[in-house]
Amino acid sequence: MKQWVVVISSFLAACNAGTWNGVGERPAMGWNDWNSFGCEVSEDLVLGSAKKIVDLGLKELGYEYVVLDDCWSKGRGSDGTLQPDLDKFPNGMKHVADKIHDMGLKYGMYSSAGTQTCGGYEGSLDHEEEDAKTFAEWGVDYLKYDNCHNQGLTRSPKLSYDRFKSMSDALNKTGRPIYYALCNWGEDLVWDWAQDIANAWRISGDIGDVFNKYFVHCPCDGNENRYCTKTGFQCSVMNIMDKAAYTEFRGSLKGSGWNDLDMLEVGNGKMSDEAYKTHFSMWAILKSNFLLGNDIRNMTEDTFSIITNPAIIALNQDMNAAATRVWYYGDTTDSIGLWVGTSSNGDQLMALVNGGNEPRKMNATLEDVLFYVSSEVEESARKTAFDIYDLWGNRMDNSTAEAILSGDADDDFKAKHLYNATETSYKDGLKKNDPKLLGKKIGSVEPMGTITADVPAQGIAIYRLKPQSGKSEL
Ligand code: GAL
Numbered sequence: 001m002k003q004w005v006v007v008i009s010s011f012l013a014a015c016n017a018g019t020w021n022g023v024g025e026r027p028a029m030g031w032n033d034w035n036s037f038g039c040e041v042s043e044d045l046v047l048g049s050a051k052k053i054v055d056l057g058l059k060e061l062g063y064e065y066v067v068l069d070d071c072w073s074k075g076r077g078s079d080g081t082l083q084p085d086l087d088k089f090p091n092g093m094k095h096v097a098d099k100i101h102d103m104g105l106k107y108g109m110y111s112s113a114g115t116q117t118c119g120g121y122e123g124s125l126d127h128e129e130e131d132a133k134t135f136a137e138w139g140v141d142y143l144k145y146d147n148c149h150n151q152g153l154t155r156s157p158k159l160s161y162d163r164f165k166s167m168s169d170a171l172n173k174t175g176r177p178i179y180y181a182l183c184n185w186g187e188d189l190v191w192d193w194a195q196d197i198a199n200a201w202r203i204s205g206d207i208g209d210v211f212n213k214y215f216v217h218c219p220c221d222g223n224e225n226r227y228c229t230k231t232g233f234q235c236s237v238m239n240i241m242d243k244a245a246y247t248e249f250r251g252s253l254k255g256s257g258w259n260d261l262d263m264l265e266v267g268n269g270k271m272s273d274e275a276y277k278t279h280f281s282m283w284a285i286l287k288s289n290f291l292l293g294n295d296i297r298n299m300t301e302d303t304f305s306i307i308t309n310p311a312i313i314a315l316n317q318d319m320n321a322a323a324t325r326v327w328y329y330g331d332t333t334d335s336i337g338l339w340v341g342t343s344s345n346g347d348q349l350m351a352l353v354n355g356g357n358e359p360r361k362m363n364a365t366l367e368d369v370l371f372y373v374s375s376e377v378e379e380s381a382r383k384t385a386f387d388i389y390d391l392w393g394n395r396m397d398n399s400t401a402e403a404i405l406s407g408d409a410d411d412d413f414k415a416k417h418l419y420n421a422t423e424t425s426y427k428d429g430l431k432k433n434d435p436k437l438l439g440k441k442i443g444s445v446e447p448m449g450t451i452t453a454d455v456p457a458q459g460i461a462i463y464r465l466k467p468q469s470g471k472s473e474l
């Protein structure tokens with residue numbers, strides 16, 4: 001087992017140098033309108049949200065892709081090209097892309113590997129080359145490519161692969177670097193074959209704004225039947241995490257792609273604050289595609305202080321591979337679990353997740369936390385004491401969030417309170433132990449000791465463990 005980990009880590013290191021299409025070195029960060037707005041899309045919504053990303057300092061945090069989802073089109077023109085709905089986008093799509101680029105951001109759009117999109121609009125099946133060309137001409141930097149109306153070209157990895165590869169090839173042919181986000185809801189073992197053709201791939205049916213409730217619409221329990229083909233919708237955070245436990249390793253396997261656990265629901269109002277923290281933290285540590293899904297023109301302080309926590313975002317953008325679940329008890333509606341991973345600077349990362357509706361005292365032994373460290377460092381790891389940093393320990397307070405959200409804060413104030421990843425990447429910031437990325441030191445643990453935490457209902461204790469200097473060769 002340990003030997004495997006060494007072989008695979010070296011493989012990952014060797015492959016991280018670049019991706020198959022030159023983009024997607026890290027999971028995409030940004031925003032997508034679907035979770036909040038469905039088909040109610042417009043130029044005002046897209047450009048207004050992009051402006052907010054800039055004004056609130058979210059761009060510097062790394063949120064760079066502004067993605068327009070379904071329901072933007074009005075069929076094909078007489079020349080066969082996709083046409084935007086001019087009631088929603090009166091100036092057309094190139095105008096939207098240009099404006100977004102002027103703001104220093106990137107522009108994403110949506111189509112389906114079917115005859116129609118899920119909303120019943122024109123799809124791109126058998127029109128891949130002309131549509132890819134249209135997207136490239138408009139200045140699109142990201143394509144979400146869905147699975148509806150696929151004419152039965154599914155239920156076999158080969159059929160799905162070929163169908164999604166057609167668009168991948170077509171995008172490549174345009175010569176424009178376009179992040180390709182494949183969205184077949186986790187069908188046909190997509191995580192086994194998408195690394196060569198996509199930058200990210202959805203691993204489940206649609207997320208709902210729900211933490212651990214079972215919904216009949218999302219029939220696959222993430223634990224019981226990973227290969228269940230009823231992908232569904234209204235999937236809970238815990239359901240998707242359970243699915244990710246079986247596929248996390250595929251993300252980043254070839255250094256060129258990421259599991260997509262679906263857009264974030266943080267701030268959409270139906271989950272508790274603790275649940276949103278858990279959701280945000282886990283999507284980060286699992287290196288999911290990382291797109292906000294709330295109305296960012298209209299956010300509460302609580303939401304803002306979650307989505308701007310740099311100690312958490314750093315996990316998503318820094319780690320070479322997603323976290324792994326070491327142990328788990330329960331089911332999707334009530335569980336406890338321990339997830340572990342490694343930061344690029346060698347720190348250990350751990351998350352104790354309380355998937356139930358009552359607070360719990362939880363603990364993790366270092367034996368478990370270090371379960372996946374490579375055999376090369378295992379011996380020294382066993383002799384190492386660690387300082388423990390709580391990654392939510394320095395969460396922004398509400399008055400700071402309020403000052404920024406109200407527009408009263410000047411640039412100095414924002415620079416003081418927000419991390420600037422465009423200036424110093426998360427990886428470099430961690431190398432320098434930037435305090436904004438470390439969280440708050442809450443104690444230490446002796447070699448092979450046990451870490452305990454009071455974890456709120458639906459909550460998470462997520463820690464960075466720093467080997468104590470002078471005591472370790474880790
Ligand atoms: C679904 C997809 C959603 C959203 C929707 C649009 O298939 O999973 O994320 O894009 O279609 O109709």
